[in-house]
Amino acid sequence: MLNNRKVLMAVAVAVAAVVAVPYIIAPPTIKGSREVLHSAKVIPVPGDGPESLDMDPQGHGPYVGVADGRILKWQGESLGWTEFAVTSPNRENCSKHVPELEHICGRPLGLHFEKKSGDLYICDAYFGIMKVGPEGGLAEKVVDEAEGRKFTFTNHLDIDEEDDAIYFTDSSDTYQIRTVLQLFLSGEKTGRLIRYDKKTKEAKVLIDGLHFPNGVSLNKDGSFVIVCEPAALLVHRYWLKGPKAGTRDVFAKIPGYGDNIRRSPTGDYFWIALHSKACPFGRFALLHPWIGKFVINTFKLELMLYLFEGGLPHAAIVKLGENGDILEVLEDSKGRNMKFVSEALEKDGQLWIGSVFLPFVWVYDLN
Template sequence: MPVNQKIPSWIAVPAVLAVLAVITYQILLAPDHIEGSKNILSTAKTIPLPIDAPESMNWDPKGEGPYVALTDGSILKWRGHDLGWVEFAYTSPLRGNCSKHEVVPSCGRPLGLTFEKKTGDLYICDGYFGLMKVGPEGGLAELVVGEAEGRKVIFANQGDLDEEEDVFYFNDSSDKYHFREVFFVTISGERSGRVIRYDKKTKEAKVIMDNFRCNNGLALNKDRSFLIVCDSATGLVHRYWIKGSKAGTRDIFSQVPGYPDNIRLTPTGDFWLGIHCKKNLIGKLMVNYKWIGKFFEKTASLDFLVGLINGFRPHGIAVKISGETGEILEILEDRKGKTMKYVSEAYERDDGKIWFGSVFQPAVWVLDRK
């Protein structure tokens, strides 16, 4: 083409806009690349569910399960491929208008699940009602803790039980937002999240940690000398000492990539953290600058906000950290979200299999490491 021949504007303008769009996406929206991660989660086996979002799971003292906490306020039990999923419990008696796909506040939203081995009771952190409990036969759960130190429990999230001390620890992620607004908690800048210690003997609920921005997962370590709590907004994992010379103090245990969700202790004493998604620049700006977060809270729908934070490319990721040092030991990914998306929990069993839950998808996944 001669040098002096001009490119028609109807070709040049769209081309320039396309280039700018690609550059903008790569700078603002593309999820971070994590060095050293293993892109193997797409090989996991999928077990579909009739209801969305098995945010948390657990196995009963007999080893049966998993039991999963779902969008419609119910908890289902897996009975194997022949029998499938059966209803076990629910957190609200109001079942008439419950949806399989959308959270209805009156139906509740069970999140973290913890079985008590010596009784078979299932403790449930409900994102609307508080800490609840249901017996080994299931059915309607009863409220155990609805407030602590004069403040209502607004967003019970995940907890863990010290059976020797008869003490249950759990997160209350916000005093303003319930589960349905979870991403608004992350970007709002508010620090009202707290950790509550419930003494089963005295029935006292006491705040032992506070000043969190959406504290999400919580788990005790193997010898019950400390617990760890992850803050979804910052990716920081905080430690609270329960026993020893440091009892009653806290420190930073680890920092993980992305926005962490539930934490589960492994059979060897390490921890798996489910990661909702990796971070991108726009997400970091929303979290680090309160006015930007507030702008998106007021102007964007929750669905758009979720897409924005994950770069409109939902994917799967889980991080394993040392139970002694907090060092990152392993990162597993499904980078393109072929099989796994929006991981909320990674639960490693004694047989080497890792089960994964999701805060949005209608399935659990099983990865057999052996």
């Protein structure tokens, strides 16, 4: 009789799990979102993970960084992609992406052209902030430490050309991009928002103690800078000018794990790519880091992604107003065409969209 009860209890638990799991890990439905990103045009990239994009001062491009350490330039349908720059001189074993060689080959993430000089500034995850001139070639180091702490995971940036300053994130003291999921689940809060003064060569930490800070953008008049903290589902604001200068507040709460931020051409709003929407399991696990550590030590990467991607990789991009209000959400909620998005750059009525994992960029017509 006792054995029968145990069997019935086990069956009941299994049935409950099967019924409950879809609801526990399912990504939320966002009221008013537009299911449109599945219609975007796909452009294959000869390299994995074009995580960030930018156009040069002449409007050509986009330029993207891929996981084997190269910066590529889009030359249009007839010419395709050409190599523009590299972040490491050590290219012998870097013809294809090998995660264990990233610290040798380089891994460019955030990209941003300085309009007045034509220089391309690069967040290389391993080497720090780098730059390369308008003709491309081998990038050179700009800065790789702040206040005595070396960068471990340089991520995204924006440039204030009036003040000659670069704002960027160093996402962790411990984890690097090849262990990014472990960083996300660990609860470690050693990430920083940093300001680098190009004139004095000084790097100053503006915000410390962040959990995996990511995308960065100045607002239109340079009075504040915003930064994503994906695991907290927050966008923080740090005031640079005015009566609140030197203080911070919450700029926005967003429905997923924010990656890179891009200011619109008019400067009146921002585009934030969400790696995925936040499911109930993910929200709960990120509030209790021991759960994340258990998942890291117990499950394979594919299952970890399944749990935190809502069971189905998908795409969502949020449009934020200058006051932090959510103005619009664009989605491919089933991942039919687009997933693992990392950045959305607006140009001439189109969104150019990158991915941290996949060998594609997408182009979505806003009009």
